[in-house]
Amino acid sequence: MAPEPQPPPERPETVTVTSSSGPYHTLWDIAEQLFEDGSRWESIYQANRDTLDNPNELRLGMTLRLPMEIYPAHIRAAAGAFDTEKNELGEFVKGAAAELNTIGAFWGTGELGTKFFRGEGGRMGYEAVSGQVIDGVDVLRNAYHEVPARLRSTADRVQVADWDSVLTVMSALPTPDPDEPVWGEDR
Numbered sequence: 001m002a003p004e005p006q007p008p009p010e011r012p013e014t015v016t017v018t019s020s021s022g023p024y025h026t027l028w029d030i031a032e033q034l035f036e037d038g039s040r041w042e043s044i045y046q047a048n049r050d051t052l053d054n055p056n057e058l059r060l061g062m063t064l065r066l067p068m069e070i071y072p073a074h075i076r077a078a079a080g081a082f083d084t085e086k087n088e089l090g091e092f093v094k095g096a097a098a099e100l101n102t103i104g105a106f107w108g109t110g111e112l113g114t115k116f117f118r119g120e121g122g123r124m125g126y127e128a129v130s131g132q133v134i135d136g137v138d139v140l141r142n143a144y145h146e147v148p149a150r151l152r153s154t155a156d157r158v159q160v161a162d163w164d165s166v167l168t169v170m171s172a173l174p175t176p177d178p179d180e181p182v183w184g185e186d187r
Contacts, residue, residue: 011074015034027058028041035072047067049102073155079151
């Protein structure tokens with residue numbers, strides 16, 4: 001059994017300036033620690049212009065507001081949750097496939113089994129229905145593969161956005177096979 005996914009870290013709304021040996025003693029260090037990009041220090045400075053005249057004059061114990069940034073660690077944790085669910089889904093599908101095979105074998109290869117498997121009178125049989133189920137599961141598995149990859153890509157590239165924008169970015173990313181939709185029939 002896969003380990004339980006860890007809850008995603010919360011994006012802090014503020015940070016307190018620490019001593020020169022701590023992780024939060026310059027705006028660059030704060031941006032590097034929280035947003036994985038030290039060059040984002042200026043957005044922290046802009047969010048605190050009302051209390052901070054000079055970006056190089058931080059005071060020990062000063063509380064700084066953080067801008068509405070995409071918090072990469074949070075997005076990567078969400079991607080990890082999808083990975084865990086993908087593994088659980090895979091185990092479920094294996095079990096369901098074994099049960100479907102058992103049902104098919106139960107009916108045998110005689111006349112009744114053939115009718116069950118192939119269908120009769122224009123009706124779909126077990127073969128067609130189980131094929132549709134497998135196709136649907138394949139689309140779902142593909143989505144479970146693509147979603148975490150797109151989330152990680154977003155965490156690496158997006159700096160400031162709202163979730164509607166993130167979804168727009170994710171849906172615009174190329175798929176491995178353009179003939180195979182990731183998000184269902186309509187993209």
